[in-house]
Amino acid sequence: MEGYEFDVVIVGGGSAGCAAAGRLCATTDLRVCLVEAGPDYGPVNEGYWPNELLDSRVRPGTHDWGYAEERDDGSTIPEPRAKVIGGCSTHNQCAALWGMPADYDAWAAAGDYGWAYADLRPLIDQVEQCAEPDATHHGHGGSLPTRIYRDDELSVWQRAFLQSAEAAGFPRLLELSGPDPPQGVAPFHANVLDHTRWNSAFAFLDPVRDLPALTVYDGTTADRLLLDQENATALICRGGAGELELVARMFILTAGVYGSPAILMRSGIGPGEHLTELGIFVVTDSPGVGGNLHDHPGVAMRFGPSPAARRSVTEDYRRGALRQSQVILRGSSSLCANGFDLHVFPYLHETEAGEWEFMMYTFNMTPRSRGQVRLRGDDPALAPVIERRLLSDSEDRDIAVLVEGVLLARHLTTFEPLASTIAVEVDPGPRVKRAADLQIFARSTVDAYAHPVGTCMMGPATDPQAVVDPTGRVHGTGNVYIADASIIPQIPRANTNLTCMLIGVKVADAVVQALRELG
């Protein structure tokens, strides 16, 4: 086994991992090692990136871990997670939204000091470089370029939705990251330059790639940490050349919502009973590891377009102007306690036959249901057991909100120009009207927004379910940190990519501070 020494080893080169590595290299002279299981195609300007990953107009289908949720009825639902440098920012829809100030304030109120919106605001300016100076809830001065989709860029399905929502009385929002007014509709900001999906590696890693202090191991899967009392001494990895031992003073896990808890559990930190069942020596019985898994649950409605709308989409596609998703409506159910609790948006899905399906998605942005992720065994090559348990809350609140979202989407279709763009509602279909039938539809087709979070929840040591403290340090350890979607205690009412990048930057700063204190 080969061994190497670093100040900080970062495990997982995704949205947060690249942001953390970039931050450490740009602000310190620490020797940083970034370990990524997928390939690294190098700086964007060298031209080795596959076009499929660059083209932001359509979501790529490759470079995926191949995970799936296994449901009680035996069915499996794919859970996309990218396996490539940049992580999910390399294959996502590029919607660049921040959570509402109240969402982050709730984290702080629950004991995560330093995570209130006012604390995070300066970091937002260090993460994002938004092209619109008047977008006051976006960042200005950071590394990730974003801009709003202009009306003249909207493809026919997006434009029809936007105009119908306005006709239905929803105000046009200046930006989807600001809280006021809570309900409304707008094209979203996107981390897209020309047509290029500007992933986390381009934004944060490329500017520091030439520094000798940075080492990137791609094609290298982290297995487990070696722990001596409360400190990790090394990370054991598997790469093309065999097993690798990386020795460091600090370790930051950024392997994402499934990868980070899996590495912790393989290292002996996790629910004691579960680890014992798998024959893993329990170093720290931490019951919260892998728990609190949640996402925005949602359903898809499908529509048959009018012949004219179908022709327009084909024409948009020929001109290279077709995008799957560009507009979001924020709505409020009757159960909403704080501004809005729904995202409704139009989406174009390409079928295997190359046809475009006209869809509308509805997502519940304030989910209460919680699932979990568990290990299948101690081999890092095994996919984890993912139990999302969407719509499982005991009061059936999540499904009630979702059904109201479907009714809202259907209401929008009665306004022009949607009314004449749609020939027929295919799913759930106009005959599915009663609340009970809509609930059956929602339960049988529910999926999620691809924003899973929470499996290494941040919280004070007094909370037995908390896995990391508000600096990102794993409770009970001295030098193991987590900095990705897994530490989010409660999902914000927004897409999660920007928040994950911010987490990477903020925890990197905490690690620098901890190293300074160590001397």
Ligand SMILES: Cc1cc2nc3c(=O)[nH]c(=O)nc-3n(C[C@H](O)[C@H](O)[C@H](O)COP(=O)(O)OP(=O)(O)OC[C@H]3O[C@@H](n4cnc5c(N)ncnc54)[C@H](O)[C@@H]3O)c2cc1C
């Ligand atoms: C299909 C899809 C569409 C989305 N659309 C949007 C959107 O439009 N806007 C938005 O804001 N959010 C979107 N999201 C969500 C957003 O992209 C994620 O929340 C965010 O990227 C998560 O960042 P992360 O750093 O926590 O994890 P990731 O970005 O998943 O990074 C984890 C990295 O760790 C690596 N890794 C995992 N295990 C190991 C291991 N054992 N060893 C080494 N490396 C490992 C992975 O390969 C990956 O590169 C979308 C997500 C998906 C999947």
